Amino acid sequence: MANRIVKVIDLVPGRSVQLPSIENETLGNGQFWSDNVCAQEPIVIRHAVRDWPALRKWGTPGYLEALTDREVGVSDAFNASPTGLWYQNLPKLNLDQAISRLRNAGPDETHAIRSLPIPPEWKPDLGHYDFLDAKRDQPPRVYAQDRLFIYRNASTEWHYHTTDETLTTQLLGTKRISMFKLSSEDWQAYAVPIKSNLHHMDDGARFFPADRALTKFEATLEPGDVLYIPPFWWHGVDPADTDFGITLAHCFRTPLNRIGSLSDPAVKDVIRAQQSVMLAFRMRAFVALGSLSRLVTS
Ligand SMILES: [Fe+2]
Incomplete structure (x- = not known):
């Protein structure tokens, strides 16, 4: 059944600027850790996982379907509650059937398989992040280390993470992302309407400060790009196409001296x-x- 496609980024009024990005091959040793993780500065690392076999293989119909044997929940709505677990109660399908359904869906349909642990059979198609030292890639405290999001037209609602560092890794399809950091002065003015879902109402911008002074850092992620999301940075995600897409969220532990x-x-x-x-x-x-x-x- 076709649903109206929900987009979330433009529902929060602000001034959009380009999120900084860097080519993976120009990142010096340790630079990502000092300039971004320790500084809590988001960045897009272009072509960071260009060599992972998943980029070549996972778009081919039938490939992933033949590599699976498990059940998953499939949603027909956007990801409205990124930190909730309500979607554990979704109707279950075999993963191969679920992937076929998403691949074959119409361009106006929304479907999502959320927070899927990486099936062991898929792991040989993934690799490592050369900008992150293995000794610093420690298991996260709260979030799962790796979660796959397999989707068609499924946005992810504005939210932030309380701890753990996230590498949003685009494997198939393109996504638009937007991020902002609130100060103690503007926290209530933005967090309250977003958490109350007022931005989804008609003319929802009226619930936010009228000056549109919020700076939103935005970028489009192509397959192979990685977005680094520090804790307490609000982020919203909209697919930039209507195609079958797969994103991997890889998390690692926030260094102790960086916890808020x-x-x-x-x-x-x-x-x-x-x-x-x-x-x-x-x-x-x-x-x-x-x-x-x-x-x-x-
Ligand atoms: Fe997130």
């Missing part, structure tokens, strides 16, 4: 939102550890 301080409005928001007292305690403990580590290392 309690003065960060996003950190306060997270602690307020924690349903579980224990989780809030753990978050505070992380923040305290991060502050301590900064004192020790600075």
Whole structure:
């Protein structure tokens, strides 16, 4: 059944500027770590995984379908709750049937297979990131290390991550991404309407500051490109085409001296939102550890 395709990026008003990008081969040793991870600066690394076999192989109908034997949930809506687990209750299909359905869908249909762990049979088609030292590619604290998103016309709602560093790795199809960082002054003015879904209402821009002063850093990811997303950077994703697409989210551990301080409005928001007292305690403990580590290392 055809659905209206939902796009999210332009629903939040702001001034769009180009997100910085760099060619993978021009990145010096350790440069990504010092200039981006330690500085919490997002960047697009062009042609970073150009040599991964997945880029050549996964677009061929029948290839992935023959390499799978498991069940997955398939959604027919955009990814409205990126951090929620509601989609665990979706109707299940065999992965090969699900992929065929997405490949053969009409250009106006929305489908998504979300947060799929990499099937072991697919792993030989993936590789490594040469801009990230293996010793720094430590297992993430909260998110899964690797999640695949297989989609047709499925945007991902504006959200941010509380910890862990993310490498959004485009394997098939093109995506438009937009990112912004809020200060304590503009946190409420943007976080509240977005979390209340007011931006999806008709003329939703009226719920945001009228000055359109928010700076949105934007880029289009082509197959082989990698976007680095630091914690607490809001991001929204819209497919830039109507084709079958696959994105890999690879996460690694945030260095301890980089975990946010309690003065960060996003950190306060997270602690307020924690349903579980224990989780809030753990978050505070992380923040305290991060502050301590900064004192020790600075
Ligand atoms: Fe994300």
